[in-house]
Amino acid sequence: MRLATWNVNSVKARLPRLLEWLGETKPDIVCLQETKCAALAFPAAEVGELGYVTAAHGDGRWNGVAVLSKVGMSDVALGFPGEPAYEGVRESRAVGATCGGLRIWSLYAPNGRTLDSPHYAYKLEWFAAYRAALADELGQPLVACGDFNVAPTDDDVWDPALFAGSTHVTPAERGELAELRALGLHDVVPTPMKGPHPYMYWDYRAGMFHQNKGMRIDLVYASTDVADRVRSAYVDREARKGKGPSDHAPIVVDLI
DNA sequence: ATGTCACAAACTTTGTGA
Numbered sequence: 001m002r003l004a005t006w007n008v009n010s011v012k013a014r015l016p017r018l019l020e021w022l023g024e025t026k027p028d029i030v031c032l033q034e035t036k037c038a039a040l041a042f043p044a045a046e047v048g049e050l051g052y053v054t055a056a057h058g059d060g061r062w063n064g065v066a067v068l069s070k071v072g073m074s075d076v077a078l079g080f081p082g083e084p085a086y087e088g089v090r091e092s093r094a095v096g097a098t099c100g101g102l103r104i105w106s107l108y109a110p111n112g113r114t115l116d117s118p119h120y121a122y123k124l125e126w127f128a129a130y131r132a133a134l135a136d137e138l139g140q141p142l143v144a145c146g147d148f149n150v151a152p153t154d155d156d157v158w159d160p161a162l163f164a165g166s167t168h169v170t171p172a173e174r175g176e177l178a179e180l181r182a183l184g185l186h187d188v189v190p191t192p193m194k195g196p197h198p199y200m201y202w203d204y205r206a207g208m209f210h211q212n213k214g215m216r217i218d219l220v221y222a223s224t225d226v227a228d229r230v231r232s233a234y235v236d237r238e239a240r241k242g243k244g245p246s247d248h249a250p251i252v253v254d255l256i
Numbered sequence: 257a258t259g260t261c262a263c264a265a266a267c268t269t270t271g272t273g274a
Contacts, residue, residue: 009262013261013262013263036262061263061264061273062272062274162257203257203260204259205258207259208259211257213257246261
């Protein structure tokens, strides 16, 4: 069983690359984030030709998440109970589905913007609400993965000093990850394709990818039974190269 | 590091978000 998660930064803009990558990598289950696509506009027919069924949750211009599966799909959940709204709008940041005997969540956590922004408070509330909702789903093989917009440790950013006073690295944000792990979830850390750090996000600007100034903010959190089945996990940095990439690379996890 | 990219409306340029 091969599982993947990828923040594609617009599924429409990335569609040729996504289809090529799916054909080469052949994951059984794929979690996508930042599809930036209304649910009805998702290219389900195109991925369908490769054998995937789709669960898409989308607003249109911003956010948007999806699960693709070749191994069946049931119990699709668009968002989760108690999911908070931002400025009155419940955004498309979580989609759940049961595929191939696994409970899967594709997550796109709020960015937070700045520490004094209402978006930061919303980010922390969103994590707490997700954790509460997930408590009802424990006891089955489960994977919660996607763009968490939090670097778990200082080793997960290229220069921790630059992040002083910024989002993504605060004790409060890292505390939310710790609370998720306290539910019995395990951080499946992928192997980097190059260099010592399993970064999968590099800003488009300033040659950050070339200099490997990246971050590990996309995470795979797996229940114990699933974590015990992990044979390998890697960051596919090849997918970040070339013309028209996302600013994130995919993570690929192989389960026994 | 603030050097790019994607989107949509104000639509051949700008504002927003990341």
